Amino acid sequence: MKEFLAINESTLIVDTEVDCDLYIKSHVNGVPRYVLFSHGGEMFRGDRRRKLVENNIDKLYVYANSYKSFNDYQEQNLKTILADDGKSSGEKSNIVYSVAKNLTQELLNDTKSGVKMDRVTSWADNTVDYILKDENAFSNLIKVTSHDYQTYTHSVNVSVLGLLFGKFLGFSQDSMRSLGTGLLLHDFGKIEIPLDILNKPGSLTSDELKVVAKHPEAGISLLTKEDNILKESLVIVAQHHENYDGTGYPNRIGGNEIELFARVSRIIDAYDAITTNRCYKNALKPFSALLEMRENMASCFDTELFKEFICFLGNANTLIKTDQPGKYGMQGGDIASVQNHSCIQPSV
Ligand SMILES: [Fe+2]
Numbered sequence: 257m258k259e260f261l262a263i264n265e266s267t268l269i270v271d272t273e274v275d276c277d278l279y280i281k282s283h284v285n286g287v288p289r290y291v292l293f294s295h296g297g298e299m300f301r302g303d304r305r306r307k308l309v310e311n312n313i314d315k316l317y318v319y320a321n322s323y324k325s326f327n328d329y330q331e332q333n334l335k336t337i338l339a340d341d342g343k344s345s346g347e348k349s350n351i352v353y354s355v356a357k358n359l360t361q362e363l364l365n366d367t368k369s370g371v372k373m374d375r376v377t378s379w380a381d382n383t384v385d386y387i388l389k390d391e392n393a394f395s396n397l398i399k400v401t402s403h404d405y406q407t408y409t410h411s412v413n414v415s416v417l418g419l420l421f422g423k424f425l426g427f428s429q430d431s432m433r434s435l436g437t438g439l440l441l442h443d444f445g446k447i448e449i450p451l452d453i454l455n456k457p458g459s460l461t462s463d464e465l466k467v468v469a470k471h472p473e474a475g476i477s478l479l480t481k482e483d484n485i486l487k488e489s490l491v492i493v494a495q496h497h498e499n500y501d502g503t504g505y506p507n508r509i510g511g512n513e514i515e516l517f518a519r520v521s522r523i524i525d526a527y528d529a530i531t532t533n534r535c536y537k538n539a540l541k542p543f544s545a546l547l548e549m550r551e552n553m554a555s556c557f558d559t560e561l562f563k564e565f566i567c568f569l570g571n572a573n574t575l576i577k578t579d580q581p582g583k584y585g586m587q588g589g590d591i592a593s594v595q596n597h598s599c600i601q602p603s604v
């Protein structure tokens with residue numbers, strides 16, 4: 257039996273072509289039945305939308321194996337979707353995340369067709385606009401970030417969280433675009449790591465660690481072939497494992513020799529990894545993750561920036577307007593502790 261996936265009717269844009277067949281779900285004697293609503297390639301007209309609204313239908317369905325076409329449709333129309341006042345901020349966050357997830361997955365799986373830089377920068381442009389203009393973007397993006405680790409979900413989490421932190425730090429719109437692009441691609445060099453090492457449950461041998469440690473340089477050598485990637489984005493790929501105390505890799509540079517964006521990414525990258533489930537360890541909750549970073553990794557980070565990050569997550573709680581705080585959201589008591597530990601008594 258074919259598997260269908262639900263999509264929200266409101267993600268469709270009037271007068272656009274949707275490349276995949278769309279179905280309506282009905283029930284006959286309690287058994288679900290999918291009835292063709294429109295063929296792939298057909299124009300979605302205003303009268304079709306009215307018909308759905310009149311019949312209180314807010315979900316349509318696509319074949320699971322055509323979902324990529326639907327995601328491509330969302331990616332191509334992302335600017336319009338994000339500018340549409342009729343769509344909720346939560347819906348927009350879901351689409352921003354899902355477009356980035358599919359794009360990154362494609363980049364990491366299909367290495368032959370290049371990096372598709374125009375698609376990456378277009379996603380970053382649109383996401384930065386959304387984050388800067390929509391005050392609910394924070395709350396909603398935090399809610400949709402993935403709890404389970406894959407290189408592509410980690411890349412999207414790091415990019416989204418880094419952009420929200422960039423807004424908190426007051427970065428310019430142009431800076432945020434380079435930051436978002438660099439963070440989405442920061443682990444791109446991992447495509448050169450053999451899968452048995454990349455997905456190995458448990459700790460790596462010293463030889464395997466040496467292979468993993470090559471991914472920043474591998475990323476740079478792949479990405480410098482691209483014409484339209486900015487230096488500010490590349491620096492993130494090159495330096496995101498450099499530690500502030502000079503003990504990182506690949507070049508063991510330290511302090512402000514490490515560019516600002518790379519110092520930001522060192523913090524975000526570590527935080528996302530610690531708060532994500534891995535096959536060999538469970539995710540830490542946000543507050544425990546911050547304590548772990550403070551107790552055992554503080555010398556890896558730019559001290560002032562790490563203090564800002566703790567304040568950012570503390571302040572974030574006031575922005576989370578939902579009962580489901582999501583992966584990075586903290587509870588009230590945690591916030592007070594974090595602020596006591598770090599914002600009020602800056603001692604990291
Ligand atoms: Fe990395």
Ligand SMILES: [Fe+2]
Nearest residue numbers: 410442443525
């Ligand atoms: Fe990473």
